[in-house]
Amino acid sequence: MTYRAPVADYEFMLRYVVGYESVAATERFADASAETISAILSEAGKLCEEVLAPLNRVGDLNPARLENGVVRTPPGFAEGFKAIAEGGWVGMSGDPDYGGMGLPMTLTTAVNEMMSAACLSLQLAPLLTQGQIEALEHHASAALKQQYLPKLMSGEWTGTMNLTEPQAGSDVGALTTKAEPNGDGSYAISGQKIFITWGDNDFTENVIHLVLARLPGAVAGAKGISLFLVPKYLPEADGRPGRANALKVVSLEHKMGIHGSPTCVMHYDGATGWLVGAEHGGMAAMFTMMNNARLGVGGEGVGIAEAAFQQALDYAQERKQGKTPSGTIIDHADVRRMLTGMRADVFAARAVMLACALAIDMQKATGKADWAARAALLTPIAKAFGTEIGNEVAYAGVQVHGGMGFIEETGAAQFSRDARVLPIYEGTNGIQAMDLVGRKMADGGAAAFRLLDEIERHAESARARLSDLAEPVLQAGEALRGATEWLVAQNNMNDRFAGAVPYLRAFSRVLGAHYHLAAALADPGGPREKLARYYITALLPEHAGLLAQVQSGAEALFALGTDELAV
Amino acid sequence: MTYRAPVADYEFMLRYVVGYESVAATERFADASAETISAILSEAGKLCEEVLAPLNRVGDLNPARLENGVVRTPPGFAEGFKAIAEGGWVGMSGDPDYGGMGLPMTLTTAVNEMMSAACLSLQLAPLLTQGQIEALEHHASAALKQQYLPKLMSGEWTGTMNLTEPQAGSDVGALTTKAEPNGDGSYAISGQKIFITWGDNDFTENVIHLVLARLPGAVAGAKGISLFLVPKYLPEADGRPGRANALKVVSLEHKMGIHGSPTCVMHYDGATGWLVGAEHGGMAAMFTMMNNARLGVGGEGVGIAEAAFQQALDYAQERKQGKTPSGTIIDHADVRRMLTGMRADVFAARAVMLACALAIDMQKATGKADWAARAALLTPIAKAFGTEIGNEVAYAGVQVHGGMGFIEETGAAQFSRDARVLPIYEGTNGIQAMDLVGRKMADGGAAAFRLLDEIERHAESARARLSDLAEPVLQAGEALRGATEWLVAQNNMNDRFAGAVPYLRAFSRVLGAHYHLAAALADPGGPREKLARYYITALLPEHAGLLAQVQSGAEALFALGTDELAV
Missing domain, CATH: 2.40.110.20 (Butyryl-CoA Dehydrogenase, subunit A; domain 2)
Structure with a gap:
């Protein structure tokens, strides 16, 4: 497995999909111009490709173990962590007063995604350290900050x-x-x-x-x-x-x-x-840390998905089988369907992740409540959708490999095994969904409706140029709006919670279509438009079935007694 | 993990859902009355609960290994296989002239499902032996049959x-x-x-x-x-x-x-x-063996799903967390959603499996081409749907366990790891789907349309009693009919193949609804009706998004060049 850092994808998405220029236009992040961040992404990408990716299977084969009360880490992990620390990647969004680089979360999130794609097991160490840094920055006394933050940001601790x-x-x-x-x-x-x-x-x-x-x-x-x-x-x-x-x-x-x-x-x-x-x-202090970590875990899902996709794509182009134009399996329609779906979903989940990170940056830079609400709304979606896509793409990656996918040596199975924890830790995806339909809609859905307004305005403005893509996005947005109105009207929280997971998923599907549409507009006739067309035609329709489930409420669910389930 | 053989579910489904009485009414299977098969299912269930289930984790922890060219099997597997052999479970559908019991495949399929639920690794040995028995019965010379079949049916070999x-x-x-x-x-x-x-x-x-x-x-x-x-x-x-x-x-x-x-x-x-x-x-001889094995592998998926569901249900009733009426997590709406969906899907996949086995029996007993075509049509669906549900339910089972699901000791993770091979071996699920839309529709879709006719007639007859369930089934059947008409009209096979997997899944969803409706009719106001209502309300709507994908064809897929996928 050779991991290739998707730097060009970040550059495209930051510029054309999530609107990074608004971050660079703030005083706080004025230094983080598009050119600067390209250089930083390339540098991080190199570390991930050359130093971290080779450690991934080593860690799987040589689990961390406890010897006489001391944790022994896999061979090479010490050097890998040192390289992360010395590159400044732990403290990259940290406060410069304590040794951090003060860079936007948008950038840190992309770097974290690459590190998790390369070696998820090791990347957890800097990720959790970053969460701790943020919690201490916000809540610790000056003395504690002075004592601990520099050591954490430098990766010494x-x-x-x-x-x-x-x-x-x-x-x-x-x-x-x-x-x-x-x-x-x-x-x-x-x-x-x-x-x-x-x-x-x-x-x-x-x-x-x-x-x-x-x-x-x-x-x-x-x-x-x-x-x-x-x-x-x-x-x-x-x-x-x-x-x-x-x-x-x-x-x-x-x-x-x-x-x-x-x-x-x-x-x-x-x-x-x-x-x-x-x-x-x-709890308030912990939530600072957790929200950071939740976005980070969503990014881990995107990272695993990217790595699993790349490996499956490579395999499909090498594996000779059957009579196809290329002689390899990539020309089989079903293999192509899997790979195209994987790629389209990586894009969608990455876009949600970057949009969430961008909202955090804008909140920090402008102090505006709308950005805070946007970040709060997108955090559970980024976590749950990213980690689901991580699992689904890893699953498909195994499938593309056929029998070889089930054999551990290929590494495809490891992506699936590693990814399985992501929908569980940092709050299960069920908890994320309940957060979305509960706390994050305690505003009567205001933040959700604002986002839906944007999605619909954007799709309307795209009608003239790409009506075949804009129309389904508009319709899906309207359907999601209807379901959101239904949800916030439910006084019995169980009616919200019963449909929370399918609602979050449907929301993600629509968001993904919104960002794909933006990409299509920026690349007329190009691969981005074609990928968007596939996503909107083949994957977006999933939302309809999900929204039907959302609005079925808790009654049908609780009608069946616990004992009756066991029949 | 304590496995409970779902004998009552088989009894109900054979009687009310798949119409087993037509098998018992044939001359060939006249001995296999409902009472007889209940006794046999109970006996097999006992073996699975008491002898095989305790071996499941043993096999995971003590992998089969090769020592000086000799395979060493996990502790207890030898005794487990001996118990299977001595119970007559290997040759239960085999020709009595060679020592088999001549029982219907419907019954064998249920027993195989239970054995795979209890210990998938070991169950593969009798399953593959059964496939070989069937291939030899149909294709081997009298001398080979005489020499090999008795030893295979007895489980000596x-x-x-x-x-x-x-x-x-x-x-x-x-x-x-x-x-x-x-x-x-x-x-x-x-x-x-x-x-x-x-x-x-x-x-x-x-x-x-x-x-x-x-x-x-x-x-x-x-x-x-x-x-x-x-x-x-x-x-x-x-x-x-x-x-x-x-x-x-x-x-x-x-x-x-x-x-x-x-x-x-x-x-x-x-x-x-x-x-x-x-x-x-x-190839013809091999397909005899493979078709048998494909249905068997579909049943393995159902078995894993049943076992994973049972374990998750137990865990959810024991795990205290949060403020709920019972104090356990089963009263959380999202946990209930997962468990109810798991149970509803186990039912659906089991019904498809039993319907396929029944068609094989009717083909054998009556020699009618319609039954042969039905069996041929349902085999890829039973294989792919059963194995997908096996993976999805095992995945959900891990999720219900939360953090404990990712820890190997619970066994929830093992179900997921074990199940992952099922959509791959005996022909990947992609191959199954291509078989469905290709070879199995070489009749212009005649076998599929006959089944759709039945589904629609059945739903129409249910309108008066259960209109809220019958109507969605009718509509879904019509949508599936439309997609089938579209499919068989495509001359470019890639247009069929591009949508083959979502088509098979949509077909499965509709079939599941058909069988759930039958169960609801047989249990007015009871748990079967409630479960059917959940399936039809919450899970059946998935078919719409899938059918949209089916009819998008190959063009959007192949528009994106191989090199453009890597962008």
Whole structure:
């Protein structure tokens, strides 16, 4: 497998599809001109192609393991991480006051996508560190920032997020880890956390944990949770790691995929930590980190999809079979159907991801509430759609390989196994969909309707030039508007939730068509127009069946008793 | 994981959904009354629950391996196979003249489904043996039948099918294995075969290979292929295995799943074999075996889906999380949506499978061409739909488990990994779909239209009682009819092939609705009606988007050049 960084695709999409020029036009991101970011993307692409991609299968074959309480990472991962750190890729969107590059998230998101395509297991380490950086930037005290941010941004240290406990998964509010004040401004953290990605490693001199815990007397549920920074080694006065904190990795999980990434059970036994943000304000601080990570995980899905697509495309062009013009399987209509669908979906999911990142940048740069609402609306969509497409394209990639796809040596199967975690972690896709139809539509759907207005205006303006593409987008937009109106009119939240996942998917399909249409307009008669035509003709129609499901409500679902399901 | 054999579901479906009474009414299957088959299903179910299901994870953790040229199977597999053999389950549909039980395929198909649900890796051994039995019954000489069939039906020996070569996968006609006459009626077989499931084992005294090869002077392509029976050990005059034949297992594949099943690279070095069927008539003989195996593989998909559904249902009823009436996740609307969809799809895929098996039985019992055409039409649908549902339900099963689904210990991930081979082997699902829109519609769609007539007549007759369910089925049937008319009118086969996979899926969706409607009619106000309502409301609408894709043709697909895909 040779990974080719899709730099030209980012350049095209930033310019013609998501409107990056509005970011570069802001004062905050004035330095990040189109030329600058092209250079940065090329540099990151080189790292991914040359250094990271060769590690992907190594990590699968040599899982991270626990030896006498110490995590041992796969061969080459230490060097790979060092290359990421030294390239400045961890802190690229970080605050320059603490050593970051202050670059737009739009760019960071593209770089993260490439790194995940090249080696998902390793890329999780910088991704989670970036999430921690953002949480600390927003919520930590000046002292903590000064002490930790430079080390995190430089990649000397890595960061983790510790939410889940055995009895508290999607329901974070059920967690029981305790934080007792030590009297000196620090706290003693005690409890067990599970599913801690990169909970430890053997290549950075420290690992910093952000841990959700309860202060004494905290109320039950999510409102009684606070966030703490808990380092593996307690920094000395000179900032260097000193004595070991009272925490340890108890065990690693045996997972279906991402074998190179250690997924840890962590035990905190009165470990010293410091409050981040307000007392009982942990959820707000954690959401800063999670929203960042959710977009990042969506990008991981896009990355896996891109890598799986490339490998399948290569295989289809090499594999001789049957009587076709080229002699290879790529000329079989069904193989072509799979590959074209994969490519069209990678584009759609990437566009949603970049549009979400762009909204975050515009929010940061302008402070406008509309951009904040746009980013909030697109985050669950980018996460769920990106990760679904990651799985679907990886699945199709195996299928294109035929029997060889099921054989581990090709790597096609690994993409499928690795991708399977993406719709689960950082909030399952069900949680994302409930977030979309619940919290993100607590505004009565205002942010959704604004986006639909844009989609419809854009399609209307395209009517004259590309009516065969613009009309179906307009109709799909109207259908989605109708379903959105239906959803926000439901007072029984179960009626919203019952259709949440198909609604999110239908929304994604329509968004994908919107961005494909923009690409078609920018490339008349060219490959972008042809790809858009395929997407709009063959893939967009999926939305109709999904929206029918959305509006069927919860009644038919709950009519069937639990015991009746087992019949 | 505790597997519960769904005997009650088979009983209901045989009686009310697929009309088993017509099989029992034939002279040939007069002994297989509803009472008899209930007893047999219960007996098979017990074997699956008690003996086979405990082996499933053992096989995953202890893959079959090759030691000094000998295949070593996972612990317990030998005893498991022996129990299958001693129960008579290998030869249950075999000719009683050779030791079979002569039972209907409808019944065998249900039993095979249960065995695959319990332990897919092991079930492949009897499944392939059954396919070989059927091929020999139809095509072998009386002497070969006498010599081999009793041993195969009793499970003393197992059978394999050897089609694929490195350069000849979906294009079987490209194979190069040679067969030279030895002058004594036997042939010397030389060549390499890959992906040979259960190519060897350490628990039967012989393994019989059916091998596709070319006779000297055979024409190129599929028309120059003949079929040979090649035993691992050459039988002595008394029928017992004698000296070793000139064949060996070269290596085993490292696969994504079905670790317990040895997937062999076989080398034949002048091995002694005997012709089965006519010279150059190998493809016809092989198709007998393959059609049997295709339905069987579809049933494997249903089996995995059932097992994954049961496990997810159990987990959802045990896992406490969030504030719901039961305190468990099953009352979350999105979890309920997943489980209800899984159950509804298991039903639909099982109904298609049983309907296909029933058509085979009716063909055998009546010799009528209409039944043969029905069986031929339904075989690719049963294979592709069953295996897709197997993957989709296993995927959803992982999702219901949340983070635990990605951890191997739960077994949810294993279902997904095991199921992934099903849409690939015995002809990829793309091949099935091309078979459906090509060969199976070479009659101008007559068999398809006859089935659509039945679906529409049935829905019309249901209008009075269940109009809210009958109407959507009628409309979907009409839409499918329109797409079928469009398909058979295409002279350019690529226009058919470009839409073949979505067409097959849409056909499956409509068939599923037809059978759900039948179930609803038989259970007014009961769980079957409620499940049917969910399927028809929420899942059937998928067909519309698929049929739009079907009728988009090959042009949009091939408009995009191979090089343009890589942009």
